[in-house]
Amino acid sequence: GDVAVLVPAAGAGVRLGPGRPKALRLLAGEPLLVHAVRGLAAAASVHTIVVAAPVAEVSTVRDLLAPIAPVIVVPGGAERQSSVAAALAAVPAGPDIVLVHDAARALTPATLVESVAAAVRAGHDAVIPVLPVVDTIKEVDAGGTVRGTVDRAALRAVQTPQGFRRAVLAAAHAAAADALTDDAGLVEKQGVPVFCVPGSDHALKITRPFDLAVAEQLLARTLD
Ligand code: CTP
Ligand code: MG
Numbered sequence: 001g002d003v004a005v006l007v008p009a010a011g012a013g014v015r016l017g018p019g020r021p022k023a024l025r026l027l028a029g030e031p032l033l034v035h036a037v038r039g040l041a042a043a044a045s046v047h048t049i050v051v052a053a054p055v056a057e058v059s060t061v062r063d064l065l066a067p068i069a070p071v072i073v074v075p076g077g078a079e080r081q082s083s084v085a086a087a088l089a090a091v092p093a094g095p096d097i098v099l100v101h102d103a104a105r106a107l108t109p110a111t112l113v114e115s116v117a118a119a120v121r122a123g124h125d126a127v128i129p130v131l132p133v134v135d136t137i138k139e140v141d142a143g144g145t146v147r148g149t150v151d152r153a154a155l156r157a158v159q160t161p162q163g164f165r166r167a168v169l170a171a172a173h174a175a176a177a178d179a180l181t182d183d184a185g186l187v188e189k190q191g192v193p194v195f196c197v198p199g200s201d202h203a204l205k206i207t208r209p210f211d212l213a214v215a216e217q218l219l220a221r222t223l224d
Pocket of ligand 2: 011
């Protein structure tokens with residue numbers, strides 16, 4: 001494999017409600033992070049996995065993942081972006097392609113990991129998986145009055161894994177000024193074109209309790 005995957009997993013999971021950090025919350029009896037790492041390890045291109053864990057849970061996470069796959073675990077940061085930067089700094093020499101994948105997208109299929117990696121390998125320096133936006137989107141003012149309707153045909157919802165030529169991601173993080181919610185955003189600021197590949201419904205981000213319930217159902221039976 002020529003691919004390293006960085007897994008930001010250091011978030012608290014505030015929107016999921018009270019409990020342990022989100023990566024350690026259970027889905028069908030196993031932590032979200034276990035599901036996520038298992039999916040990544042199932043992708044043949046993946047050579048190295050680096051997890052950014054909650055600072056207080058680094059050794060817990062190491063013990064948890066050791067039976068699943070060989071994984072490097074580092075303490076995460078206060079923002080997602082600093083967690084990704086910490087993981088990036090721990091990637092050993094070798095892999096030329098780096099993917100960044102949210103632990104919260106615990107059920108992401110290995111096929112999506114491979115399609116993102118393949119697009120980088122084919123020459124795209126930055127690749128994101130996207131889905132069309134299904135709802136009508138409106139711009140609304142602070143008082144709750146509609147300002148206008150956005151043309152959704154040009155909009156895409158963005159998932160992870162996001163894939164990069166290693167040097168491109170490293171340069172983008174080195175130059176980063178303010179914290180963004182995704183890595184492609186940093187690369188865009190460097191003027192690097194970002195290429196889209198089709199995403200997957202199964203790569204949904206588990207954010208609220210409803211999403212956890214959906215993920216439980218996805219695991220319990222095969223939904224399309
Ligand atoms: N993340 C991280 N370090 C942080 C914040 C987030 O590694 N300081 C990770 C999360 O663990 C998650 C991914 O980034 O895998 C996407 O973030 P999100 O879904 O927002 O997770 P949380 O920040 O944990 O959730 P919330 O915003 O509800 O607290
Ligand atoms: Mg968050």
